[in-house]
Each structure stands twice: as C-alpha cells, then as structure tokens.
Amino acid sequence: MQRRAFLGSSAVAAVAGASAATAQSASGTAGPIRRILITSAEHRLARVLADSLSEAHEIRLTSLNAVESKHPFQQSDLGHEEPTDRLVEGIDAIVHVAEPLPGADMHQQIDHLTRRTYNLLLAAGKAGVQKVVYLSTLELLTAYDEKFVVDEQWRPRPGLAGPSLPKHLGEYTCREFARIGVLPIVTLRLGKVVHASEMSRGSFDPLWVAEEDVAQAVRLAITKGSENTGSSLSRWTVLNISSGSGKARFDSSRAKRVLGYEPAHNG
Amino acid sequence: MKALILGANGYLGPHVVKALEAEHELLITDIKPPPTETSHKFRLVDATNLDQVMDAAEGMDTIINLSVVRPHRVLAFGVNTLGCYNTMLAAVKHKIRRVINTGPHFTVTGPPYEGFDFDIGPDVPPQSGINLYAHSKSLGQEICRVFTEHHDIWVQEYLFYNFRDPAKLTPGGGGVPFQISWDDAGEIFRLGLKIELDKLPSKCEVFCCLGDMPHGKFSNEKTKKILGFRPKDDLSAQWTKPV
Numbered sequence: 001m002q003r004r005a006f007l008g009s010s011a012v013a014a015v016a017g018a019s020a021a022t023a024q025s026a027s028g029t030a031g032p033i034r035r036i037l038i039t040s041a042e043h044r045l046a047r048v049l050a051d052s053l054s055e056a057h058e059i060r061l062t063s064l065n066a067v068e069s070k071h072p073f074q075q076s077d078l079g080h081e082e083p084t085d086r087l088v089e090g091i092d093a094i095v096h097v098a099e100p101l102p103g104a105d106m107h108q109q110i111d112h113l114t115r116r117t118y119n120l121l122l123a124a125g126k127a128g129v130q131k132v133v134y135l136s137t138l139e140l141l142t143a144y145d146e147k148f149v150v151d152e153q154w155r156p157r158p159g160l161a162g163p164s165l166p167k168h169l170g171e172y173t174c175r176e177f178a179r180i181g182v183l184p185i186v187t188l189r190l191g192k193v194v195h196a197s198e199m200s201r202g203s204f205d206p207l208w209v210a211e212e213d214v215a216q217a218v219r220l221a222i223t224k225g226s227e228n229t230g231s232s233l234s235r236w237t238v239l240n241i242s243s244g245s246g247k248a249r250f251d252s253s254r255a256k257r258v259l260g261y262e263p264a265h266n267g
Numbered sequence: 268m269k270a271l272i273l274g275a276n277g278y279l280g281p282h283v284v285k286a287l288e289a290e291h292e293l294l295i296t297d298i299k300p301p302p303t304e305t306s307h308k309f310r311l312v313d314a315t316n317l318d319q320v321m322d323a324a325e326g327m328d329t330i331i332n333l334s335v336v337r338p339h340r341v342l343a344f345g346v347n348t349l350g351c352y353n354t355m356l357a358a359v360k361h362k363i364r365r366v367i368n369t370g371p372h373f374t375v376t377g378p379p380y381e382g383f384d385f386d387i388g389p390d391v392p393p394q395s396g397i398n399l400y401a402h403s404k405s406l407g408q409e410i411c412r413v414f415t416e417h418h419d420i421w422v423q424e425y426l427f428y429n430f431r432d433p434a435k436l437t438p439g440g441g442g443v444p445f446q447i448s449w450d451d452a453g454e455i456f457r458l459g460l461k462i463e464l465d466k467l468p469s470k471c472e473v474f475c476c477l478g479d480m481p482h483g484k485f486s487n488e489k490t491k492k493i494l495g496f497r498p499k500d501d502l503s504a505q506w507t508k509p510v
Contacts, residue, residue, distance in 0.1 A: 080340040107317070107349055114406050115344035123398070160417050168413070169348075171404055176397050176405075204371060 033092045033131055033222055034058055039078075039120070040097035041067040045135075045193055045211060049095055053217035053222070062087055064101055064112075073098040078116035088120070088127045094224050096120065096134045098170050109163065113170035115177045121156045121174065125182035133221045135214075138207060138240060138250050139164040142187065152189075152238045152254055171238075178236035187238045190214055191250070196265040201244070206249035209242050210265030217241045220259040233258065243267060268296070268358035270462055271327040273314050273354065274334030274346075275391035276301050278430065279369070279452060283333065286453030291460060296323050297334075300471050308367050308487075314350030315342075329365040329460060335404070335467065340352050343403045351407030355414040367419055367459050368411050370404035372428040372485065375473055377401055381484075388486040389473035391428060408437035408473075423471040433500040448500035451478055455460040458494040467493065 034051055040046045041061035050059045050071045059071045066075050076087045088094065100112040112215075117134075124132060140156035158168035168191040171187055178185040189209035199208055217239070224233055239255040244263035255261040268291045274280060278295035284307065290419040297304060297310035312319045318449060324330055332354050336346040349366060358366050376387050377396040395405035411422045428445035430452060455476050474490045478498040490496040 110349060110352060111344065111411075114348050115340060118344070118397070118399075118402065119340065121448070156414065158413055160414065165410070165413060169409065172409055173402065174405060176377075176395055176402060180396050181395060182397065201343070 003140050005264055007220050012153075015094045021109045028094065031092065034131065035060065035091050036095060036222065037062060037088060037091045037093060037099060038095045039063070040099040041069060041073060041085075042101070043097055043099045046095075046097045047097070047213065048099070048211045049215055049218055052212075053095070053219060056218060056219075057222075060087075062159055072217055078112075078119050079117045084119050084123045085126065088123045090151065090237075091124070091129050093125065093133070094120070094124055095130055095218055095222070096170075096174075098167070100166070106166070106245075109166040110169060113166040113172055117170050117173045121177045121183060125177065129183060131222065132174070132177075132183050133218055134170065134187045135187045136171050136187050136238075137163055137167045138189045138191045140171075141170055141250060143205075143238075146249065148171070156198055156266055181235060184233065184235040186218055186235070187236075188214075188241045189208055189238065189250075189253075190241050191243070198250055199225055199265055199267045204245065204267045206245075207246075208245075209263070213243065213261075213263040213265055214241060216264070217255060217259065217261050220261055268292070268328040269326060270460065271324050271330045272296060273312060273320070273330065273332045273350070273368055277333060277335065278447075282449040282453040283331065283456045284453075286450070287460065288455045290457065293423070294323060296325065297325035302430075313325070314353060315345040317353045320350075320353040320357045320445050321360060324354075324361045324363060327361060327363055328357055329367070330354055330363055331367045331369075331456060333369050333402075337400045340399060343399050344404040344406075346412065347403035348406040351410045351419065355411055355418075355420065358420050360396065364419055365423075365460070365464060366411065367423045367425060367456060368408060369425045369427065370408060370449050371401060372374075372426045373398060373401035374408055374424070376426070376475075376485070379407075385483055386486050387475075389424075389475045389489055397436070412414070414473045420470065421464045421467060422471045423467070424471070425455060425459070425476045426473060427476050431502055431505070433502060436502060436504045438504050438507045441504050442505055444480050445475070445477045445480045446480065446502050446505070447476055447498070448502065449497045451496075452476060452498050453495055455490065455494060458496055462494055481506055 035058045037060045038092045041063035061073045085105045097217040101173045141150050143157035158164040167190040174185045191209040196210040240250045242252045243266045270291045271294045275295040293307045295307045295309045300315050312323045336342040345380040375393040377394045379394040380387050431446050454456045477487050481503045
C-alpha cells in the first residue's frame with residue numbers, strides 16, 4: 001500500500017518530466033536516479049534536502065517517529081524485518097541523514113548509527129538501490145592540530161562525547177558495505193550546518209557550512225556518475241563539506257574536484 | 268588479580284576459568300547460571316545492561332569480555348557492539364586499566380583478506396565485511412580502540428575461529444585453517460593477564476589466537492612474540508591424509 005501511495009503521489013508527473021539524473025554504480029550498472037529516500041525526517045536538514053532534491057526527484061522521507069511532511073512519508077524503525085525491505089522498495093538512492101532522535105542517549109545513538117544503519121543498507125543492497133549518501137561529521141577530524149591541512153586522507157579521531165563516535169561507527173558500517181560491493185556509498189563529512197543567514201551574523205565559526213551548500217553537495221553526490229574517469233566516484237568516497245571561506249577549518253578541495261561542489265555561502 | 272569475566276558460561280568461558288583460577292580471583296558472570304557448580308563467585312550479568320556491568324566491575328583489576336551473540340540482529344548489536352561500550356564505560360569508571368576483548372577472526376581479517384591472502388596477521392586494518400557476527404563484533408572492537416585513545420586503558424583483542432579437542436582429531440577431517448585447542452585458548456588469557464602493560468606495543472593490540480597450523484594462511488607469530496604463547500597441542504593431524 002505504501003508503495004502504491006508513493007508512486008501515486010502528485011509528484012510523479014512532475015518528476016517524469018524532469019531530467020532524472022543518472023548514476024553509475026561501481027559495478028558498472030547505470031540507471032536514472034528517480035526516487036530518493038531520506039532518513040531522519042524530523043531533522044531540519046532532512047527537510048531542507050527533501051525540498052531541494054524534490055525539484056528533480058521523487059522523495060520519500062522516513063523517521064523512527066511519525067513526522068508531518070509535505071513530502072511522502074513512511075515511518076520506520078529501520079528494524080531487521082520486512083517493513084525496512086518495503087521502505088526501500090523502488091528506491092534508487094538513499095540520503096542517510098543518520099541523525100538519532102532528539103534527546104537520544106549515547107547508547108541509542110550508537111544503536112541507531114550501527115544496527116539501524118546496517119539494517120537499512122542490507123535492505124537497500126537487496127532492493128538494488130544504486131547509491132547511498134551518508135552524512136557524517138567533520139568533528140571526526142577536529143582532534144588534529146589546527147596548523148595542519150587535514151583532508152580526507154587523515155584517519156578519523158572520534159571523541160567519546162557528542163555525535164562523533166556514533167557517526168564514526170556509522171561510517172565504519174557504510175565502509176564495509178561499500179568495500180564488499182553491496183552498495184556504492186558517498187560519505188559527506190559536514191561541518192556545523194547552519195542557515196546561510198546565520199553566517200553573516202556574529203563571529204564566524206570555522207566549522208560552519210550553510211545548509212543550502214550541504215543540499216548542493218548532496219545533490220551532486222546523488223547525481224554524479226563515474227562517466228568522467230578524472231573525477232569519478234569510487235564505490236567508497238569520503239568528502240569533506242565546508243564553507244568556501246578562507247577561515248574554514250577544513251577545505252573541500254576534493255569535493256570541488258570530484259563533485260564540482262562550489263559553496264555559495266562563505267560567511 | 269581480580270578478574271571480571273563477562274559471558275563466562277559460553278563455550279570458551281569454562282576453559283578460560285580453568286586457565287586462570289589458580290592465579291586469579293574470578294567473578295564469573297553470564298545471563299545464565301553456570302551449568303555445574305562453581306567455586307567462584309557468580310553473578311547474573313547481561314552485557315547489554317550498563318548498570319549490571321558497572322556494578323560487577325567495581326573493585327576489579329581487569330575485565331575479560333567473552334560475551335557474544337551471533338544470529339539475532341538486535342541482540343548481536345546489543346551484546347557485541349554496545350556490550351563493548353558498556354565494558355569500556357565500566358573500565359573508565361572503576362579505573363580498570365586492563366581489558367581483554369574477544370571476537371571471531373573476521374572481526375579484523377574478514378573476507379577481503381581471508382579470500383585472497385596468506386600469512387594473515389592481526390595488525391591489518393579491520394575489514395569485517397557485513398556478516399552480522401563479524402561486523403557487530405568489529406564495531407565493538409573499534410569502540411574499545413577509540414576508548415584507548417582517550418583513557419589509560421589497555422585493550423587486548425583476542426581473535427578466535429574454531430576450537431578443537433586434541434583428543435578428538437579426525438585425520439583428513441580438515442576444517443578452517445584457524446584452530447586452537449581449548450586448553451591453548453585458555454592459556455592465552457593467562458598470558459594476557461601476566462604481561463606487564465608497558466610491554467605491549469600499544470594500548471590496543473590485536474592477537475590471532477590459533478595453534479601452529481600447517482597451512483600458512485593465518486599467523487600466530489605476534490601472539491608468540493608478544494605474549495610468549497607456545498601452543499602445546501598439535502592439531503595438524505586434522506589435515507593429514509586418512510589412513
């Protein structure tokens with residue numbers, strides 16, 4: 001029923017006429033990215049991404065809890081049973097925002113980023129999802145001295161407080177799915193996501209990145225195929241996503257090179 | 268040394284107890300009582316329950332985590348992943364500097380190694396693959412490693428695969444090229460409690476725990492070199508031609 005409701009949504013007609021982007025997986029199979037599932041629907045970033053991506057794609061949002069949304073929504077606890085299989089049925093790409101519910105303790109956060117992510121990816125692999133974009137955090141790299149130019153080649157150094165350990169474990173899980181070829185996965189490590197208007201107020205935070213620029217990076221990660229061997233996405237791609245400010249703690253050179261990412265909001 | 272053993276009543280636990288009981292004071296814990304009477308203290312502890320792990324760890328010098336769940340996704344992540352988180356939180360709270368964690372060989376040396384390579388040792392980047400048991404244990408081990416970067420805790424990770432009774436070898440029976448006798452497995456824990464922490468190369472060390480296999484597929488050299496392990500049981504008859 002959910003599947004029929006989804007396909008029957010009014011968005012279908014608009015999407016059918018849109019130029020659906022094409023992705024190409026590491027295995028070489030190609031197909032248009034029409035339907036995108038976005039997790040953690042209760043979070044503002046998920047809604048921003050849904051609005052942005054809905055211009056060219058059919059969107060389905062999901063969350064552990066019921067969420068009101070103008071986009072089609074399907075509640076799911078991302079468990080290991082059939083409902084998660086149904087959630088990803090017909091989906092071409094997943095944006096795994098991977099934020100635990102507000103107020104979740106560390107056990108719940110780790111559980112969300114490990115077990116539920118595992119369930120989601122396993123179901124996605126079975127359903128033939130072409131690509132997953134996993135949203136991680138640049139906090140994995142803040143332990144390095146600020147004098148260094150830290151890029152994606154540096155080993156993550158998660159802390160034990162805040163989101164960095166769960167996000168790191170989520171990356172760990174995604175990496176194994178990508179490694180053995182179940183799914184191509186693009187991990188975008190985000191700074192502190194803020195609305196662009198916030199960046200012009202007060203003192204600049206070197207970790208800031210505008211949600212509009214995150215939406216751009218996600219859109220590019222979804223649509224970027226491997227047709228260009230000079231900037232192809234491998235089955236496991238990690239990219240830092242920062243603002244373009246000269247004061248940014250981490251630069252996004254690789255994302256610019258690989259995706260064509262051009263942050264527009266730079267404080 | 269006062270040693271808390273989590274998951275002590277599984278397959279491996281009784282052999283670890285047997286190896287340690289002469290030299291250490293043991294608190295045996297599990298979600299089920301011991302199958303036979305034990306002379307050691309016993310407490311029901313579920314590794315997924317932080318409060319229970321915290322209470323059991325009070326006053327201990329070391330934690331040995333043998334807890335494991337293989338097939339059920341909720342329980343596997345609960346025990347194999349979050350159980351490690353609880354273990355490390357308890358170690359931090361009670362200032363326990365020595366932790367021994369355990370897992371299957373593919374916690375680290377999963378399909379990308381096993382399917383391709385030889386002389387596979389423990390000091391390789393973990394590649395568990397997505398097997399539920401392997402991956403959930405690998406996440407647990409990663410949690411342990413991250414804790415060692417932030418606290419004065421030394422973790423030894425022991426990797427096992429198959430266990431065998433040397434009295435019951437079957438010439439030509441074969442099997443996976445990563446096996447150890449129960450007694451030799453227990454001995455490694457004794458050595459792991461004996462070694463001075465500053466003799467370990469780092470605060471997080473992984474050991475392949477297998478006997479001297481004839482295949483050359485996996486290597487126990489590090490376990491010999493660092494812990495002084497000398498397997499006493501020869502299991503090679505398992506791979507001789509049947510008479």
